[in-house]
Amino acid sequence: MSRIEEYVQAATRDNTRRSYASAIEHFEVGWGGMLPATADRVAHYLADYADSLSLNTLKQRLAAIGRWHVEQGFVDPTKAILVKRTLKGIAELHPHREKQAAPLQLAQLEALDGYWKAQLELGTATPSETLRILRNRALILLGFWRAFRSDELCRLEAQHIEFDTDTGMTLHLVQSKSDRSHGGTTYRCPALSRLCPVAACRAWLNASGIKKGPLFRGVDRWGNFNKTGMHPNSIVPLLRKELAEAGIEASRYSSHSLRRGFASWANSNDWDIKSLMEYVGWKDVKSALRYVDTADPFMKRQMEAGLRKTESEDA
Incomplete structure (x- = not known):
């Protein structure tokens, strides 16, 4: 060539x-x-x-x-x-309604985390199984809290991650779909009191010993790592397998469920659309709204509030 x-x-x-x-x-x-x-x-x-x-x-x-x-x-x-x-x-x-992945809810993320902790505490997992649990936990928690796409998760490299004990970690992604200037994008991920993506990533790196190259890699049954990163197409079956093993019906979910799940969670917790767009990296409102599921899809709360206001004015 x-x-x-x-x-x-x-x-x-x-x-x-x-x-x-x-x-x-x-x-x-x-x-x-x-x-x-x-x-x-x-x-x-x-x-x-x-x-x-x-x-x-x-x-x-x-x-x-x-x-x-x-x-x-x-x-x-x-x-x-x-x-x-x-x-x-x-x-x-032939009007077509666009299919969207179901958003992963925080309750399901809690159930997943409980399943992972139980597996680790049992002490019956083989070394390779333990590595996969730690990897999958880091991948899914980070994918949710940073609203990453599958290809972004697979492009992350260990040498481009910096940890801050008190506040979180900084990740530099050399290339991504939204990076039109090809200058790379820096993301900050906070350390949380629970379901913490920072602690999960640190645990995965400590256990794997990975210091350079792809952050998330395949692990064979002997505990050996692939030199290349995981393929984006492997994220959906991985997520569904983890959900199914945690007792959650998994067929409705895809890798976009992490992104949509975070967007819906942020929206229900009163993030304004500008803050959400800046955090995730969306450039236009239309893209952002495609991922947001409102906590009140029928707008009942707003309508009832309006009715009560009208009722008090009439009185």
Whole structure:
């Protein structure tokens, strides 16, 4: 690979490359399309999957097809009026409600922590099982209290963590989805009286002896660590496995449950939206509100308060 090819590849995230490659394979192999494609064939592709794929998935497939054409020097058929009108018609006739991961509630986090402590106190876990418990506890508590994405958790490195005994820890993430300037992002995580992510991370680092490289890694049955960090796709099965073993129905949860859980907890504890956005790193209100579940979804409390105010004024 030449230096230019290396830089071009680095400009696109690994997840994006895999997603686009999968979309192109689906168009060519799964559907039988040919590249380069005409606008008519792309429109037919959309129509054939309008019933079975979500609108967001179809948009992602279009983005991949369009990018392939541009990179290969062909006219992008996805920009044609026919394709745009087909997609708009699909949105009108097949309205799709976006699925969101259930937020992990504080009570469930408490139950998880109780399960981890019980396993450690029993003393029956093997050394490798103990390491996995400490790792999973640090990963989930940190993921919740810092509202990290899966890829952010997997990109954290031990040498970029600084502990302050009294206040918490500072984490520097060299690269993340929201870091458009590629200058890295520094996060601060407080030490808490319970469910403490700082104590959990310190315990994991002390037990593992990791001083440099990925913070969260795979652990084999002999207690050996992978040299590379965990893959973002491994976080969902890990979280669901831990929840299930703690006696919590796990199928509703994904890695976004940590982020949504913290956002909902902060909202219910009267964080203003500006403070929440600054803490998590959201750049616009729309992104933040997608993750927030209000404690009073039917707005009953506000309505009843208004009714009482009206009643007192009438009296």
